[in-house]
Amino acid sequence: xxxxxxxxxxxxxxxxxxxxVVGGGATGLGIAVDAASRGYKVVLLEQSDFTKATSxxxxxxxxxxxxxxxxxxxxxxxxxxRERGLMRKNAPHLFHDQRFIIGxxxxxxxxxxxxxxxxxxxxxxxxxxxxxxxxxxxxxxxEIPQIVTRNLRGxxxxxxxxxxxxxxxxxxxxxxxxxxxxxANYMKVVGLLKDGSxxxxxxxxxxxxxxxxxxxxxxxxxNATGIFVDQVIxxxxxxxxxxxxxxxxxxxxxxxxxxxxxTAIMIPKTSDGRVMFGVPWHGKVVLGTTDTPxxxxxxxxxxxxxxxNFILKTAGEYLVKKxxxxxxxxxxxxLRPLAAPKKNTDGQKTKEISRSHKIVISKNGLxxxxxxxxxxxxxxxxxxxxxxxxxCGLTHKACVTKSLHIHGYKENVDRSDFSYVYGSDYExxxxxxxxxxxxxxxxxxxxxxxxxxxxxxxxxxxxxTVEDVLARRLRALFIDARAAIDIAPSVAExxxxxxxxxxxxxKKQVAEFIELAQHYxxxxxxxx
Numbered sequence: 001x002x003x004x005x006x007x008x009x010x011x012x013x014x015x016x017x018x019x020x021v022v023g024g025g026a027t028g029l030g031i032a033v034d035a036a037s038r039g040y041k042v043v044l045l046e047q048s049d050f051t052k053a054t055s056x057x058x059x060x061x062x063x064x065x066x067x068x069x070x071x072x073x074x075x076x077x078x079x080x081x082r083e084r085g086l087m088r089k090n091a092p093h094l095f096h097d098q099r100f101i102i103g104x105x106x107x108x109x110x111x112x113x114x115x116x117x118x119x120x121x122x123x124x125x126x127x128x129x130x131x132x133x134x135x136x137x138x139x140x141x142x143e144i145p146q147i148v149t150r151n152l153r154g155x156x157x158x159x160x161x162x163x164x165x166x167x168x169x170x171x172x173x174x175x176x177x178x179x180x181x182x183x184a185n186y187m188k189v190v191g192l193l194k195d196g197s198x199x200x201x202x203x204x205x206x207x208x209x210x211x212x213x214x215x216x217x218x219x220x221x222x223n224a225t226g227i228f229v230d231q232v233i234x235x236x237x238x239x240x241x242x243x244x245x246x247x248x249x250x251x252x253x254x255x256x257x258x259x260x261x262x263t264a265i266m267i268p269k270t271s272d273g274r275v276m277f278g279v280p281w282h283g284k285v286v287l288g289t290t291d292t293p294x295x296x297x298x299x300x301x302x303x304x305x306x307x308x309n310f311i312l313k314t315a316g317e318y319l320v321k322k323x324x325x326x327x328x329x330x331x332x333x334x335l336r337p338l339a340a341p342k343k344n345t346d347g348q349k350t351k352e353i354s355r356s357h358k359i360v361i362s363k364n365g366l367x368x369x370x371x372x373x374x375x376x377x378x379x380x381x382x383x384x385x386x387x388x389x390x391x392c393g394l395t396h397k398a399c400v401t402k403s404l405h406i407h408g409y410k411e412n413v414d415r416s417d418f419s420y421v422y423g424s425d426y427e428x429x430x431x432x433x434x435x436x437x438x439x440x441x442x443x444x445x446x447x448x449x450x451x452x453x454x455x456x457x458x459x460x461x462x463x464x465t466v467e468d469v470l471a472r473r474l475r476a477l478f479i480d481a482r483a484a485i486d487i488a489p490s491v492a493e494x495x496x497x498x499x500x501x502x503x504x505x506x507k508k509q510v511a512e513f514i515e516l517a518q519h520y521x522x523x524x525x526x527x528x
Contacts (some may be wrong), residue, residue, distance in 0.1 A: 001177065001460050006184045007207065010043050010216055017041045017218040018394055019385075020203050022189050022232055025055035026165070026374050027357075028224035029172035030381035030401075036179035037404055038385070038397040043216060044173075044181060045205055047188040047225075049468045051169035053299055054226050055374065056472050057334025059251065059289055060281050062087050062095060062161030062375050066266070067275045069120055076356050078123050080375045084161050085127030087375070091168060091406040093413045093423030097129045098162035098279065100264045101140055101155045103147050103318065110134050113156040113268070120158065129159035145260035146320045162264075162279060165374055166472040167421045170461050174407035185462055187214075192221065192235045192366065200236065200365045209464060220392035222384060223368040226337040227297035236366045243360060244370050246297045246335040250307040251288035253330040253479060254323050258315075259285050270314050278315065282418060282479050284329060287315050294335065301333040302519055325522040330481040332520060337370050359384050361391050378402075417448040418474070422456075429456050439494075443487040449474050451494050458498040466492050466509040467516060481520040485527045488513045 009015075019035050021028045024046025032044040046052075064081035065073075088095040104110045117132035133156070140147060140155040173183055186209040193202035193215060202217040223232040230242040259265060259278055267276040272291070279286045290307040308331065316322035357372030357380045369384040382399045389396055408423030419426050432452040433440035439451035457463035457473035469491055471477040476484035492506040492513075499505075518524060 001174070001462055003184055003462055003464065006182050007187075007214075009182045010045075010184065011214050013215060013217070015041070015217070017043050017202075017216065019043070019220045019222060019388065020045065020216060020218040021222050021224055022203065023223070023225035023228075024050040024169075024173070024183070024185060025053060025224070025226050026051070026169060026172075026377040027226065027369060027372065027380055028222075029169055029176060030377040031222055031224055031369075031384060032176040032181045032183060033172055033179060033404070034378070034381040034385050034399060034401050036176050036181035037400050039180075040394065040397065042176070042181040043218070044176065044183040045187040045189055045203070046183070046185045047208065047228075048299055049185050049465070049472060050173050050183075050462070051166040051472055053228075054334050054337060055169050056166035056478075057249070057251070057332050058165045058374055059249070059277055060162055060165060060279055060286055061098075061277070062163050064120065064124065064160070064375070065373075066117070066120060066158070066160075066268075069116065069123075073356075074123070077120070079356075079379060080373070081120075081124040081127060083376045083379050085124070086378060086402055087163070087168075088127075088129075088161060090401075090404060091163075091171065091409065093408050093410040094163045094168050094171065094406075094421060096162045096415065098160055098264055099130075099143070099157055099262075100160060100266045100277075101135065101144055101147075101157050102266050102268055103140060103144075103155045104153045105151045107153065110154055110156060117156055117158040129161070132156060132158040143261050143263040144265055146258060147265065148318050148320055157263075161375075162281070163374075164282070164421050164475065166475070168374075168406075170473065171407045171423075173462065174460070175404070178407060183462075185468075186464065189232065189235075192232075193217065194364065198364050200362075219394060220388050221366055222388060223366060224384075226370070227335045229337065229368050229370045233360075233362070233366065233368055236362050236364055240362075243358070243368070244297070244337050246294045247338050248292040248294050248301055248304070248307070248333055248335055249289035250292075250303040250311065250331065250333045251286050252308065252311050252315075252323070252328050253281075253284050253286055253332075254327050255329065256280060256283055256285055258287075258319055258321050258323055258327070260321075265318065267314065267318055270310075272310070276311070276314055278319070282475060284479055287311050287323070297335055297337075300516070300519070301335050303331050303333045307333075308522065328522045330478050330520045331522060332478055357383070359387055361387065365392060367391060419448065425456070425460070428460075429453060432456065443490055444483045446480055446483045447474075447476060447487070449476065449487075451490070454491050454494045455498055458495055463495075464499070466495065466513045469495065470513065477517055477520055481517050482525045485514055485517050485525060488517075
């Protein structure tokens, strides 16, 4: 897991790699796992931290997409339900069977949603998580005590998957390394190499943390940079049109008391025609999402006031305890890399653009994949690799990821605290705590995290900054941004000891993190 050792490997210009994957989100990490497990020589380069952008900012669902079924996109639903089953099988420590209830307020809704969700179950086949059933009003109230009761007639329960997105990404990174891939974060690709016939033959990249420029030769380059795919495409063909239309989705995190139970609520049709969820996650509730077309893709998008107000208003229409701005523990925004049609129509809503993935191969051999969603990451990787093998003349090797266990694989984990996300690794974290009792203490009264988990993140999960730890390894920033600010100095101190950094590094890291964390709060907070 040592980044410096990985950099030494990829700085060897005598090596001709089979595949370079640009992008360390769900898609890129999935491709690296697939390619390495097939036996190819693979390098993955990520410009920031793994899952920094879209892939850490989802609604935390592994699902077929009930709304895609309503839109008639049966093919996408079947694909996603199949992949949901494979994630459950291969990463059981992260996958959770989540009950969802749709409250029924009109006479026709119970029959309508029961029939529709029964079709959903049938499409899932033997991988179904449980039967969709009509419920009485009393049963709905027992599972979601805070649901609005006025005009409530009952409900329909269905099952889908829930997970921790960036933790899945980190486990995929570890799996790729175990399979023989070389990966490095904070490596920004700044150009493409071409041979005498203008064929893509590698990449140029810079180390954004420690400086230095590198080149890397390869038989194939796969552009899996999500919302940034057009930037890489233009390194190859500057005149090409954009193929991605970013859409912003915002989520608000509130206390679990706003639902009052462990069952999620699904609102099938909001005022803008979207689906909204209230999903239990790490002892809190995630409310969202929105769908706001944007023109620019950025690494750290910010929630718009109208998006925040929309979620608060909609949640307040269905929950007795109406969330206010002061109740929000964290707000996060993510950009979906939706595959746009060839000819964009001004004013077209992004929810009408396909969520299926799209593969584009340039005349110079650059392979780009975009669109899709977390649930289908494995299938996307298999598809793009099969096409890359043909396009770039690689020796054919069969995909093995349908039955490949993801790092941390462990069945029947205890979900009573955050430690379940480590799966089989948790015993090693406990050993660190035993060897260093000072690292066994909780970092904050509102978190389960200990100092040993910070050490583990640095040693075994390639965390290099305080943000890496608190946003994507421990999820503190997404769960309770105020408490995350409180523990930033302690985290920086522990990391500095591991990374051999000085007090100035600690101060800079803490200052940068606090500045970032303010954007995850609706009420400013400077710490205790």
